[in-house]
Amino acid sequence: MLNREVLEVGAPVSERISSPTVSFADIEKVLAVALRYGLEIIPPPAESSQI
Secondary structure: OOOOHHHHOOOOOOOOOOOOOOHHHHHHHHHHHHHHHOOOOOOOOOOOOOO
């Protein structure tokens, strides 16, 4: 069973061939839905230029 927040931002697919592209609008929608459900989106750490 899917969570309500996933149903609000997700798009059904018939076959998974590759990862979908993500637009700025998609990110805004996820952030808005997360806020509505009291979820915090934590971005990944920035990549370091040092190796």
